[in-house]
Amino acid sequence: MHPAARIESAIEVLDDLETRRRPAADALKDWGLAHRFAGSKDRAAIASLVFDALRRRASASWIMKSETPRAKMIGALSLARLMPAEEIDALFSGVGHAPPPLGEEERRNLTAADFSGAPDWVVGDFPEWLAPHFARAFGEEAVEEGRALAARAPLDLRVNGLKANRAEMLAELAHLSPLSCVYAPLGIRIAQTGGARGPALAAEPAYVRGLVEVQDEGSQIAARIARAAPGEQVLDLCAGGGGKTLAMAGDMDNRGQIYATDSDGRRLTPIFARLERAGARNVQVRAPRGPQMDPVADLTGACDLVLIDAPCTGVGTWRRNPDAKWRMRPGALEQRIKAQTEILSRAATFVKPGGRLVYITCSLLCEENEDRVTDFLVQHAQFSAERPEESLQKAGLAELSGASSPHGPGLRLSPARHDVDGFYMAVLRRG
Structure with missing residues (x-):
């Protein structure tokens, strides 16, 4: 044509x-x-x-x-x-x-x-009804962040540490002109140029053999912040397709146990093939079996780490899903806030004393992030928020600057500031 x-x-x-x-x-x-x-x-x-x-x-x-x-x-x-x-x-x-x-x-x-007189939501290319939410989250940087969310995303890969290292993969994928990600220690970035789609990764031997997985650098950082360690008992409460489950399995060197579940069993379908390809052997997938049966009820009070990759509006992923921002309506935000509050309370029951609860969203709205964590801490006095600097230091990400949230507990990543998808992360420790 x-x-x-x-x-x-x-x-x-x-x-x-x-x-x-x-x-x-x-x-x-x-x-x-x-x-x-x-x-x-x-x-x-x-x-x-x-x-x-x-x-x-x-x-x-x-x-x-x-x-x-x-x-x-x-x-x-x-x-x-x-x-x-x-x-x-x-x-x-x-x-x-x-x-x-x-x-x-x-x-x-x-x-x-001519952009004379254009409001921020026009110049920043985000829905008008979200303008006050962006103003709260970003202040004078609302337009800059909106523009960054309207840009085309790169293709990021995570090297599967169970099978390979980054130097080997940079050499094997040299024909794609890969670069090391700035922050994620196992991340590889392939720039998306031109007007068509990126490389056909499914045909790459490194992907077929499970040496690399597609995962945005921001998502890799979020999984790293959780600090899943060998020998731990880990519950991934909103595992979905298993991206962060796979990353944690690599961090744990296949030692210990990850329980991967999701409220919607259909979202878990891709995880089985991905686990097999990656060689991840320390993961139990627990699909829901009806509204009256909790597939992880036996884990109450037993987990060193509970990860919540919470259902959210997905504002931080607009670079990859540009149509989603125009289909989103105010009612969706209200529904997500309700679901987030409920899942935080449920997750708390699985954390053992001394354990940690890690709350993650791919949203940049305060209502889904700092507000939810602040409310949770008021209702659950046995938990406290880890300082952002401590979270970064313990995760080996001390060089990640400008990530501490100015709005409350936790860390923020954004495309304008860090050139990754937008993410929020908070580490909550149980006393």
């Missing part, structure tokens, strides 16, 4: 998203099924265009003075891809399968790219 035809197809997908209000992945899949002539490179390029338009939806609509899918695409080509106005004009030729030519008003708006 010609680049102009890809742009027209991306506009069609954006129109479908607005009409049917569904995840971008579903709309892209349906488009591919209806246009089987499009090759894998074409589909990848169209998906990239769609996600770029979603990343810069608010700012693109502002400069083009229109919220149509066409206007968002034109604005995103300029703002997300830094494409000159002349090049955009040439692509919108109306010839063949290209989009219709730009009108005079579109040309003027595109050339001016």
